[in-house]
Amino acid sequence: MEYAKGDAIFASSFVLMTITMNPNMKIVGLGNALADVLTPIRSDRVLETLTFERGGMYLVDHAKHVEIARRTAGVERTIVSGGSAANTVRGLARLGLESAYIGKVGEDEVGRFLEEEFREYGVTPFLLHASTPTGRCMVLVSSDGERTMATYLGAAVELTDDDLLPSFYSGYDLLHIEGYLVQNHALIAGAIRKARKAGLKVSLDMASFNVVEENLEFLQGLVAEGVDILFANEEEARSFTGREPADAVREMARMCEVAIVKIGDKGSLVAAGETVYSVAARPADVVDTTGAGDLYASGFLFGLSRELPLETCGRIGSLVAAEVIAEVGPAIPEEKWPGIRQRIADILHP
Numbered sequence: 275m276e277y278a279k280g281d282a283i284f285a286s287s288f289v290l291m292t293i294t295m296n297p298n299m300k301i302v303g304l305g306n307a308l309a310d311v312l313t314p315i316r317s318d319r320v321l322e323t324l325t326f327e328r329g330g331m332y333l334v335d336h337a338k339h340v341e342i343a344r345r346t347a348g349v350e351r352t353i354v355s356g357g358s359a360a361n362t363v364r365g366l367a368r369l370g371l372e373s374a375y376i377g378k379v380g381e382d383e384v385g386r387f388l389e390e391e392f393r394e395y396g397v398t399p400f401l402l403h404a405s406t407p408t409g410r411c412m413v414l415v416s417s418d419g420e421r422t423m424a425t426y427l428g429a430a431v432e433l434t435d436d437d438l439l440p441s442f443y444s445g446y447d448l449l450h451i452e453g454y455l456v457q458n459h460a461l462i463a464g465a466i467r468k469a470r471k472a473g474l475k476v477s478l479d480m481a482s483f484n485v486v487e488e489n490l491e492f493l494q495g496l497v498a499e500g501v502d503i504l505f506a507n508e509e510e511a512r513s514f515t516g517r518e519p520a521d522a523v524r525e526m527a528r529m530c531e532v533a534i535v536k537i538g539d540k541g542s543l544v545a546a547g548e549t550v551y552s553v554a555a556r557p558a559d560v561v562d563t564t565g566a567g568d569l570y571a572s573g574f575l576f577g578l579s580r581e582l583p584l585e586t587c588g589r590i591g592s593l594v595a596a597e598v599i600a601e602v603g604p605a606i607p608e609e610k611w612p613g614i615r616q617r618i619a620d621i622l623h624p
Contacts (some may be wrong), residue, residue, distance in 0.1 A: 316417075354390075361569065364391075371575075371579055377401055409431070478504055508561070534591075
């Protein structure tokens with residue numbers, strides 16, 4: 275259905291009334307607590323040797339993790355805190371929202387590093403502990419910035435529904451979940467059930483096209499029954515609906531309140547009901563796309579917390595995403611955040 279400009283604005287306002295909380299909105303993230311090992315690769319032939327599809331996300335055992343390290347030996351690696359939902363809540367904290375994070379780590383140096391980083395970013399860490407080593411993700415970065423991820427989950431995979439205490443949700447307004455958890459059906463279903471019981475809204479980032487394909491039927495039911503805000507990139511949306519972005523975002527929006535499909539340098543599509551907004555990408559010098567979707571979600575959810583129109587939320591998401599892809603890794607340097615906050619203010623008050 276097509277809308278005139280005024281109708282589209284009215285439709286957006288109506289949807290916002292159902293999903294926004296207040297300017298003091300508090301968000302808790304749930305995901306795999308990981309360290310990212312950023313590894314530039316000289317050629318995509320390395321991916322072929324490892325039997326990885328470019329741009330995919332793969333769960334690997336310890337032996338495969340060792341093989342990846344061996345085949346990429348000799349390059350300069352960078353180790354940073356990672357995990358999709360963790361990246362998003364750290365971005366939210368830098369934008370001024372009170373944020374927390376739920377995950378499981380090992381009793382080791384990497385686990386302590388992650389906990390300290392959360393606190394430095396202003397994120398409350400609800401981190402449980404296991405005897406298994408803290409998980410880590412080998413992020414194989416191609417020359418054009420595309421990333422292929424191989425994740426050894428370690429302690430993260432031991433997080434269970436029983437670990438999710440009511441106190442983790444108390445005082446928060448929205449639970450943001452990374453789609454990588456979809457492979458643990460009991461955990462993610464339990465997390466949404468408990469969030470609903472505590473009165474929280476739920477947003478879900480689909481995470482990876484192959485994760486979607488492997489869990490399609492479960493994921494479709496989960497979204498229809500328990501998700502309010504759904505994020506996907508072009509490949510994930512295609513795997514989820516079998517459709518190209520413009521049709522996919524409409525179909526997704528029929529299953530939840532707001533759907534977002536990110537389409538790289540073409541920007542993003544934001545849909546609510548039958549209204550679809552096309553949001554342009556921000557120009558950026560692409561160094562590494564790691565964290566682009568996660569930080570887009572930070573900007574978009576920040577916009578929702580301020581009760582902004584959905585199109586404006588998308589513009590803020592694009593702005594923050596453009597900043598992170600100009601950096602190596604999923605974090606934006608601290609000195610750049612004041613400028614980002616000013617550019618957001620310029621969007622709101624041109």
